[in-house]
Amino acid sequence: MATITRSIAELVSRWETVRFLVAGNLKAGHREKVLGHVWNLLDPLLFVGVYYVVFGLLFGQAERGRGTFIVYLAIGVLAWRFFDATVSQATLCIKANRGLIHEIAFPKAVFPVAVSLSRLYDFLWGVVVLLAIVLCTGFALTAHVLWLPPLLALHLLFAMGIAFFAACLGAFFADTANVAGVLLRLWMYASPTFYYARGEHALIPERFQGIYMMNPMACVLEGYRDALLWGRMPDPAMLLYMLVASLAVLLAGFAVFTFGEGRFAKYI
Template sequence: MRQYLQEIQKRKDLLVYLVQSGLKAENRNSYLGYFWWLLDPLLNVLVYYFLVGVLLDRGGDNFAVFLVIGLVAWRWINTTVNGSAKAILKYSSIINQVYLPKSIFPMTITSTQLINFAFGLVIIASFLIATGTVPGWQVIFLPVIILIQYVFLLAISLFLAYISVFIRDVDNILSHVTRVFFYASPIIWEGGRLGPAAEDNIWIDILVTVNPIAHIVTGYRDILMEQSMPDWTGLFLIGFFSIVAIVVLIYYYSRNEHKIIKAL
C-alpha cells in the first residue's frame, strides 16, 4: 500500500490537470460559460423558494438563507455522487494504455466539485448580506465542516467508482437513490416547516439522527445562521468513519487494480 500511495503522490500533477480539465469541460459549450457556476445554484434556490416558500407556504423566518445553505451543500453531494459512477469508466481508454492509480479518478471528481462548491459559497454570502444575517465567531469552524464533507464524499466516490466498473447498473440507480436522500434530509425542509404534524414525528427525528447528510447541512446552518456550535459529535463520527473507509478503499484499490483493468 505504501508503494501505491507513493505512486499517487507521483501523479499529483495528473490529478491537478484532471481537475482543471473537468472544470473547463463542464460548461465548455455553454453561452454563459463559467458564469453557470454562480447561476446554477442561484436558480435552484429560486425554484425551491417559489415551490416551498410561496406555493406551499412552508417557509419561515430567514427561509431564503436556510434554503440556499441546504441546496448549495446538497449540490456538492449530488454532483459528486452521480459523477463518481463514471469516474473510472470514462477514462478506460487511457487506463488500458498507461498504468495509473485508479483511485486518482474518483479523487478528481470530489476535488472538482469542491471548487464548484466554493462558488456556491459566494451565493450563500450574497444571501447572508442581502438578508442582514451576520454569522457569529463560530464561522471560523466553516473549513472544518467543509473538510468533513470532503472526506465523506471522497469515501463515497472511491466506493462508487470501483463498484461501477463491475456493476454498470449502479449509474442508473444512483439518480433514484440521491432523490430519496434529498427528501430524507433537511435540504428544503425542517420539522416545523413541514407542518405541525411533522414536529412530533419520530421518523423525522430518526432520519436527522442517523443521516450524515443531515448532520453536515445542519452544521453549516448552525454556524452561518444560528450563531451556534454544530453537533461536533455527529460530525466527527462522520469524519472518522469516512477516513477509515478511505484507508480501506485505498488498500483495496492497491490490491485489486488488475481486476479493474480486466473489467474495462
C-alpha cells in the same frame, strides 16, 4: 494494510495528474458557454430559486420558517448538490477514461479524487452565493463562520469516500449510475435538505432525532446551518461523529477501490 498504504503513497505521488484531470474537468464544464464563468454564480442562484418556489412557496415551508427558510434551503440544496454531483459523476469516471486506463499504468484512484475536487470547486462558488444570500436577507455572519473550512473538509472527505465506492461499482456494473441516482434521491429526502429537522419547526419528532442524526449528511447540513444561519458552533458531538464517519467511509471506500482496481481493465 501494506497494500493500502502503498496505494495512498502512489496516489499522493501522482498529485500532478490529479491537478491535470481537475483542470480538464473544469475546462470541459465551461466549453462553449456564452456566459462562461458567470454561470458559476448564476447556476447556484437559479438552482436555489427553483427550489424556493417549489418548497418555500408551494409547500408553505417559507411561512413555517418565518424568514429563515431561504437561507436554510440554500444551504441544504447547494451542499447536497455537491455531494450528489460527486457521487453521480464518480459512477462513470472509470469507464469514461478507459482509453487512459488501457494505455498508461497509474493509480486509478486519481479519477474519483479528481471528480471530487472538481465538484468542490463548483461548490465553493455556491458558498459565495450562500454568503451573499445570508447577508442580503438580513442575517449577520458571526465568528462561527470560521467553522466553514473544517465543515467543508469533512464534507469533502465523506463525499470522496462514497465516490470511491461508486467508482468501483461503476467500473463493474453498467447500471450503477441509474441505481445511484435512485438511492441518492431517497437519501436526499431522508436528509434535512428541504425541511426543518431540529428546533421549533422540526418535522422530525424529538424522540427520533438521535436516530435521524446518525445520517452523516444530516450532520453535514446541520453543521453548515449552525455556522452560517444560526450563528453558533456546531454541536461538538456531531462534529466528532462527522469526523469519525468521514474517515471511516473514506478509508473503507479507498480499500474497496484498491481491491477492485486490478480488475477494471477486464470490464471496461
